């Protein structure tokens with residue numbers, strides 16, 4: 001007989017699932033999460049032993065089981081506090097909705113609605129006409145369409161309008177945004193063919209002109225949402241491209257990424273308004289609902305009616321359509337824009353446009369409260385970025401609280417993420433930076449309470 005294999009022996013000595021559940025505190029009625037957690041922990045323990053790890057005592061396995069069960073039970077997504085000052089933070093769900101928009105969502109979610117019913121006539125209605133009308137009123141566009149997100153808008157546009165033919169795009173605009181949105185890959189997954197023109201840094205009008213032929217379906221311009229090209233550069237403006245489109249009879253589509261119906265230039269936020277693109281001659285503009293617009297995740301398409309109609313009746317439109325919850329949130333956001341004072345009512349705009357003096361005052365107050373708890377704090381001038389693949393170069397003047405723990409800032413950041421609700425903050429040179437731009441008064445109160453518990 002062979003000598004006993006110590007790993008097999010160690011595997012045999014792992015507790016049975018029931019015993020681990022009992023050790024983790026499972027009583028007569030075992031919670032669903034404890035069973036699932038115990039099985040997962042045992043699976044990990046087996047893998048660790050096979051990989052040469054040391055056996056772990058029952059209590060360690062039980063502790064891990066409890067932690068895992070608690071994690072399984074936690075709702076997802078969870079509310080977090082954004083202390084980074086990045087208003088459109090893709091990892092943190094981009095645009096927070098106004099409370100009224102959230103209430104509209106809750107109201108529609110919990111009952112039946114007239115989503116596809118014309119109540120007055122008692123006939124079938126359309127889920128899209130009312131929202132499209134609001135977008136038309138805001139943008140001056142002939143027609144509009146809402147889909148799941150901007151990526152869906154682009155996919156639908158190129159497939160519906162250029163299926164089997166070519167989409168001409170500058171090599172300087174073959175962008176990747178947020179890791180999963182890559183323009184060439186969207187094109188590749190449609191029936192349209194990408195025709196790249198120009199070079200990374202320089203594209204001229206003649207590059208487009210030379211590429212146009214019988215197989216060309218449309219000219220595409222993609223906003224460089226998250227980077228800039230500097231130095232020896234040349235770019236064809238939307239206006240020039242639109243003129244070329246008009247000369248050659250080709251539609252011009254602008255993927256703006258971020259768009260809003262307000263002119264924010266007086267507030268120092270450049271060229272975001274959607275009708276700018278339409279005015280410059282784009283036949284269609286595409287943009288996200290949850291970037292500068294400040295609404296729910298959605299892709300908005302606005303422009304020429306014949307093109308929108310081809311997209312609306314394309315089979316993919318059904319697969320990419322938005323649900324009633326999105327429509328309810330978007331409808332509130334669009335109405336707020338139509339009614340005015342959107343800068344005060346839409347959280348994204350309110351946060352972006354908060355005056356520096358107000359940010360400084362909020363930072364001073366937060367710093368004073370934390371100092372009173374014994375934390376070492378100071379207030380420093382620091383710009384916030386917009387984020388969300390919007391306006392890469394724009395830095396908004398701001399003020400942050402610099403909190404210097406006696407121990408490690410990374411450790412404090414981890415502890416803050418372990419709170420309920422978790423706080424997400426930036427670390428800079430051994431300190432934690434707390435940016436009041438993205439925290440409201442109640443959230444500041446929660447943050448102060450968290451830090452009172454964590455004082456070192």
Ligand SMILES: *Cc1c(COP(=O)(O)O)cnc(C)c1O
Nearest residue numbers: 149150151223225256257288389
């Ligand atoms: C953000 C962005 C997208 C992707 O928009 P989603 O709504 O996230 O799908 C597409 N194009 C540009 C230029 C963008 O900035």
